[in-house]
Amino acid sequence: MSRPELPAAGGCRSAPVLKERGQREVFCGLTGIVWLHRKMQDAFFLVVGSRTCAHLLQSAAGVMIFAEPRFGTAILEEADLAGMADAQDELDREVERLLSRRPDIRQLFLVGSCPSEVIKLDLSKAAERLSARHAPRVRVLNYSGSGIETTFTEGEDACLAAMVPVLPETQERELLVVGALPDVVEDQMLSLLSGLGIGPVRLLPARNIDAETAVGPNTAYALAQPFLGETHEALARRGARHIPAPFPYGEEGTTAWLAAIATEFGVSPERFAEVTEAPRARARKAVAAAAETLAGKSLFFFPDSQMEIPLARFLSRECGMEPLEVAQPYIRDALHGPDLDLLPQGPRIAEGQDVDRQLDRARADRPDLTVCGLGLANPLEAEGLATKWAIELVFTPVHFYEQAGDLAALFARPIRRKQALRLEAAE
C-alpha cells in the first residue's frame, strides 16, 4: 500500500504550538448552514437568534438568499426576552407555520445562536416536543451554531454530532464516511471505494433522511473533513472505530486516505495499485501545472476552517511552497496528527488568534501568499500582500484526485494575477 514518506527532518506533530487568545476574526458556526442545506435536501435549518444572525446568513449566503433556501431565522424580539415560557410557544407557532408551508421538509434543525444561549432558551426541549408533535413526517433536532460555542466549520460538526445519537443501530461491518462533500466529489469517492471492493459505504450526512445511514460497534469510519471533532467523539461513543488518516487533499493526501481505509478492510496492494494508478497520474499532472507558479513561494495561513494544516501539507509537499505560519482555530491530535506528521518542520504552528498580533507577524514575514478571511483580504492586498480568501475552499470541490489540480490552481491564481496586472505607466 502506498504510504507517503515522512519528511526527512521530521514533521510538525511535536512542534511547539503558539496558543493565542484575543480578538478573533472568524465566522460563527451558523455559516455552516449555507453549505449544509444544499447537501441535505429535505432539511430545513431554523436559527433561533437575533437580527444579527439573519444579517450574517444573508451576508454569507450572497445570491443564494434569493433562491428560496431551506434556512431562515426566527428573530427574537423584545417580547421574547421578557418571559421564557412565551418564547417556547412562539417557537411552536413559527415551526407550525413553516412546516405547513413546506411539506417537503422531513428534518428540521433548531439552530442555537449566541442570544438564544445567553437567555438559556432550551432548544433541546423544544426539539423533543416538536419531534413528538410532528412525527413521523418530520424529525426535529437541535444543535448550537453560536459564535460563543463554534467557529465557522464547527457548525457542520455540531450538526452532524447532533444526528449521531439518533442514527439507527447496525451490527454490519461497514465503512461510514463523515463530512458533507459536494455531490460530484462524493460520487468520485464512492466509485473509488467500490473499485477497491469496499461497500456498501454509508454517508453522514446523507442526501436525505431515508438514506440508510446506520452505526454500530462494527462500523469503521473515516473523516472526509478535518473539522469534525465532536462528531468523531459521538461516533466513538456509539462504539464505532476511527480510521486515522491524512485528509484527502492532493494526490498524496487522497492516496494516503484511501490506503488507510484499504488496510482496514484488507484490500490487496495489487488491487489498490490497479484502482489508484491512473487517477494518481492524472492528479500529479494537473497539480504540476499550478505548481510551476507556486514552487518556492512562501505561505501564511490565518485561522478559519481547520483545513489549514492539511492544506499546508498539500501545498508544501506537492506544490513546493514554504509555509511560514499555519494557524487553525483548534488543533486536535486525533484528527490533525497524521497531517502534522507529514508537514515538514519549519512553520510556526498556531492555535486560536489575536488578530492584531497575527497581522503584525504577517507584515513582518511578508509572505508571497496569505490565506485569510474576506474581512482581511482586501486590506492585506492594499498593503501589497497577495491573498487567497479562505471561504472559497469550503464551497469549491477540492477533495480527492480529480480536484487536486483545481485545488492547487485556487492558490496559484492570485499569484498569477498579481504578476499579470501592470497598471503603472511604462517608464
Add this chain to the structure above:
Amino acid sequence: MKLSVWTYEGPPHVGAMRIATGMKGLHYVLHAPQGDTYADLLFTMIERRNHRPPVTYTTFQARDLGADTAGLFRTACEEAVARFRPEAIIVGASCTAELIQDDPGGMAETMDLGIPVVPLELPSYQRKENYGCDETFYRLCRALAQPQDRTARITCNILGGTALGFRHRDDIAEITSLLADMGIEVNVAAPLDATPADIARLPAAHFNVLLYPETAEAAARWLQKEHGQPYTRTIPIGVGATRDFVREVQQIAGTDILPDESHLRLPWWTASVDSTYLTGKRVFLFGDATHVMAMARVARDEMGFEVAGMGCYNREFARPLRKLAKEYGVEALITDDYLDVEAEIERLAPEMILGTQMERHIGKRLGIPCAVISAPVHVQDFPARYSPVMGFEGANVLFDTLVHPLVMGLEEHLLAMFREDFEFHDDAGPSHHGGGHAATSPVRAEERVPESTVGVVWLPAAEKELKKIPFFVRGKARRNTETFAAERGQTEIGVDTLYEAKAHYAR
C-alpha cells in the same frame, strides 16, 4: 419571534460601524461574541475598502461567560487605544452583549483613556441599522461639537454620508460642487471622511445640508436647537428637486447665485421622441423612504411614468411616506417583510420596479424590469465610475439607470412589428449567432406565461392571440383578461374576451 430570510436592515451596531468606518481617527470598541466580525466584510468586500473597519471586537466565547467578560472589554479598550491611537472612541454592545449586561459605556468612561469616550445605547431587539447610524452620529455631535463663532465666509456642513451608503461618495462630491457654484464652501462633510476634530468644528458653519435623513436627522435637529443652524429639507434628487434645493439654499444663505446647469441632459433626453414610449409606464417604488419619496417625483414628473405604488422598509419614516403616497393617489406599503413586497408587486403588476437589491430579484422572478434606487445594495452598486444620484449629474445618471432596463421605444416598436418574423419571433433564441434557435428552446415563450390561477379556461384561438402580444406585457394581459372574465362569471376566454378586457383596462 418572526421568521425571516432576507432583512432590509442589519442590527443597529452595524449602523454604528457604518459611522465609525466612514470616519477617520475614530475607533469603535464593540462588546460582541466571536463571529460578529462577519460585518467587516460588508465594508471590505461590498464597498471594497482597502483597510479594516476601525472596530475592535471583544469576541467573547462560552468559556468567558462564567468568568470575566467585563475584564475582556476593558483590555480590548486599552489595547485598541494603545495600538490605533484614535482621537476618540465609541463603545457599545452588540445584541448578545446587550443580554449579559456588562455596561460597556459605564466601564469605558471610568477608564481614563485620555481621549473622548462616547457610549452608545443601541437597543438591538427593537431598532435597526439606520437607527444605529442616526443615533451614533447624534451622540458623536453631542459629545464633540464645540460652541464657536461662524466662519467669516458663508459655509455649510453636509450631513449624513456614511460607509455603505448608496452612492454617498459621489452624491457628496456632486453637492459640494453645486454649492461651490453658488459661492458656498463646505465647512465639514460628516460623518463620511470626517475626523472627530471635524465634528468639533461643525457649529462654525452657517447652516446644514441634510442629505440623508435616515442617518443624520437627529444630529441636524440637535445642531439647529443647540447651535442655531438651520438645515435643508429638500433632498436634491432629480431636476425639480435639485432646483428646489437650490432655492432653499439661496434663501437660507441669502444669495442669488445659480449653479451651472450646462451639463444637465435629462430634460432634453426625456423630451426627445424616443422617450415617448416611456409615457405612462407603470412603476412601483420601494426602498428607504427618502429615496422612494424623491424618486416618485422623478418617475412621474421627469420620466413621465405612472406611479402604481410605493413603499418603504423603515417605519421611522412611515408618516411622510403615507402622506406623499396619498398625493400620488396610491396606498403606501410600510413593511420590512419582502414577502409582502412581492405580493404587492404581483397584485399591481407594474411594468417596472424601482427598488433595492431584493426587488431586483423579485423583478427577475416575475419578469419585470428593475432599477436599483436604494440600499441595501450589492457590490455592483458601489461602482468604480462617478455615479451620483443627486444634483444635475445625478439626474443624468438617473435617466440612464431608469431607461436601461426597459426596452427602448424604437426597439419596442420594431419587436412588435416583426414579432411573427422567423428571426424575431418569441421562440427564437436570444441571438442568431451560435444557432440557439427555436428547436433548442421550444418552451421559452411558454415559460413566460404564468398558469391561470382563477380556473378560467383559455380557448385555443385566444391562447394563440395572446402569444402575439409581446412577451414583456403578456403576463399582465393574461392576468387582466382572467380577472376580467372571472369578475363577469365567464369560465372560458375567447378572442373577444381578450379584446374586451383590453378595451376595459385601456386608459
